Amino acid sequence: MRTLFTGGTVVGPEGSQQADLLVDGERIAAIGRDVPHSDARVVDAAGFYLLPGGIDVHTHLDMPLDDIRSSDDFQTGHVAAACGGTTSHIDFVIQTKGGSLRQALDTWHARAEGKACIDYGFHMTIADPRPEVLEEIGRLPEWGITTVKVLMAYKGRLQLDDAQLLAVMRKAAEHGLLTMVHCENGDVIDVLERGAVAAGHREPKYHALARPSALEGEATGRAIAIAQVAGARVYIVHLTCEAALDQVRLAQSRGDSVFAETCVQYFFFTADDLDRPGFEGAKFVCSPPFRTSRDQEALWGGLVDGTLSVVSTDHCPFNFATDKAHGREDFTKIPNGVPAIEDRLIMLHHAGVNGGRITLGRFVDVTATAPARLFGLYPRKGVLAPGSDADIVLWDPRARRTISARTHHMRVDYSLFEGQTATGAPIGVWVRGMQVVDENRFVGQSGSGQYLSRNRVRQ
Numbered sequence: 525m526r527t528l529f530t531g532g533t534v535v536g537p538e539g540s541q542q543a544d545l546l547v548d549g550e551r552i553a554a555i556g557r558d559v560p561h562s563d564a565r566v567v568d569a570a571g572f573y574l575l576p577g578g579i580d581v582h583t584h585l586d587m588p589l590d591d592i593r594s595s596d597d598f599q600t601g602h603v604a605a606a607c608g609g610t611t612s613h614i615d616f617v618i619q620t621k622g623g624s625l626r627q628a629l630d631t632w633h634a635r636a637e638g639k640a641c642i643d644y645g646f647h648m649t650i651a652d653p654r655p656e657v658l659e660e661i662g663r664l665p666e667w668g669i670t671t672v673k674v675l676m677a678y679k680g681r682l683q684l685d686d687a688q689l690l691a692v693m694r695k696a697a698e699h700g701l702l703t704m705v706h707c708e709n710g711d712v713i714d715v716l717e718r719g720a721v722a723a724g725h726r727e728p729k730y731h732a733l734a735r736p737s738a739l740e741g742e743a744t745g746r747a748i749a750i751a752q753v754a755g756a757r758v759y760i761v762h763l764t765c766e767a768a769l770d771q772v773r774l775a776q777s778r779g780d781s782v783f784a785e786t787c788v789q790y791f792f793f794t795a796d797d798l799d800r801p802g803f804e805g806a807k808f809v810c811s812p813p814f815r816t817s818r819d820q821e822a823l824w825g826g827l828v829d830g831t832l833s834v835v836s837t838d839h840c841p842f843n844f845a846t847d848k849a850h851g852r853e854d855f856t857k858i859p860n861g862v863p864a865i866e867d868r869l870i871m872l873h874h875a876g877v878n879g880g881r882i883t884l885g886r887f888v889d890v891t892a893t894a895p896a897r898l899f900g901l902y903p904r905k906g907v908l909a910p911g912s913d914a915d916i917v918l919w920d921p922r923a924r925r926t927i928s929a930r931t932h933h934m935r936v937d938y939s940l941f942e943g944q945t946a947t948g949a950p951i952g953v954w955v956r957g958m959q960v961v962d963e964n965r966f967v968g969q970s971g972s973g974q975y976l977s978r979n980r981v982r983q
């Protein structure tokens with residue numbers, strides 16, 4: 525089937541051009557003026573933007589956490605992603621203690637099987653780096669995985685010590701993989717959390733107070749130093765604060781291969797949101813926590829000057845009424861995570877582009893092109909060009925969208941952005957040439973999403 529988008533503005537990181545765009549089957553066949561299109565279905569894109577489909581490289585769908593799980597699975601999460609203009613994502617497989625990487629990967633493949641409606645890839649979280657597991661890291665590229673993740677927080681669960689970080693990073697470097705790091709000092713946080721609970725400080729706001737930004741800055745610097753010793757390329761996930769940003773900027777100025785992302789919600793909320801009346805603050809509990817308005821300004825600066833390469837979501841939704849409620853008497857029992865997979869493009873465009881902070885090209889770069897380049901999907905994904913997958917977002921810069929849990933597609937009973945109105949939204953979305961969203965309605969098919977086997981990237 526052929527589809528011709530006529531008269532739209534085709535947007536890329538370097539700028540925009542007025543052009544027709546022809547899709548043939550799953551790929552983009554041509555971009556230009558007066559493209560021959562005898563038998564094509566025509567979509568009038570005049571007055572609209574054509575953006576490469578968004579790529580969210582940090583998500584947790586159907587993720588088990590003790591006796592609960594994140595509330596979106598690979599079907600509901602994909603429908604929500606698509607409705608927000610995201611056509612690919614990379615989710616985190618999590619190795620279980622005592623288990624192998626292959627076992628964990630099989631478990632996650634089964635979760636996506638038959639449900640996926642957009643394309644998806646996997647990162648591998650190393651939770652138990654026994655010698656045989658370190659050896660298994662070398663097999664990841666043949667399974668389509670070119671990134672490993674390690675955590676410096678969540679003591680007793682996912683946290684690795686510095687020696688383990690070094691061992692994983694060395695192996696990753698040996699096999700040309702990128703290491704992603706959650707940078708917080710889990711040992712010190714553990715002490716602060718216990719102290720808060722013992723002192724009777726049990727409300728959601730103490731979650732932020734027990735995870736100060738200084739410890740994110742310290743851990744970021746430590747991760748970068750260990751990576752330097754290991755000869756590893758690193759990617760700092762969900763960076764939230766000036767203290768961490770300074771470390772990344774310093775490393776980049778030395779020429780180290782250090783990259784970083786932030787998540788869209790960190791531009792909108794502060795630690796004050798954890799102190800909303802009643803137990804409302806629990807809706808805003810995620811790690812690292814929301815910081816200060818000064819940190820938000822620093823993040824915008826990092827997005828503009830290139831210190832931050834990517835804006836993702838860390839989408840990890842938990843229902844307020846049931847799951848978040850576990851922490852009513854003790855903030856350490858509130859499941860960490862927030863919903864955002866559907867809101868990323870709309871809210872970043874609104875605050876960033878409409879707000880005069882970033883250009884439309886930069887918006888496309890941090891939400892699609894840079895993620896594709898860094899994570900081994902380029903030029904198949906992340907760009908509108910002949911030969912690339914026809915992952916296309918038809919974007920109406922004038923559409924007004926009021927965000928609400930009543931109308932969003934995420935399977936979660938609240939929205940971070942409840943009641944906020946944004947200007948600019950996707951009104952049509954295509955995945956490999958197949959339309960999956962029409963206006964704000966999902967029209968795709970469960971099971972049509974494909975697993976993305978990713979390439980190694982050397983830079």
Ligand SMILES: [Zn+2]
Pocket residue numbers: 582583584838
């Ligand atoms: Zn995460």
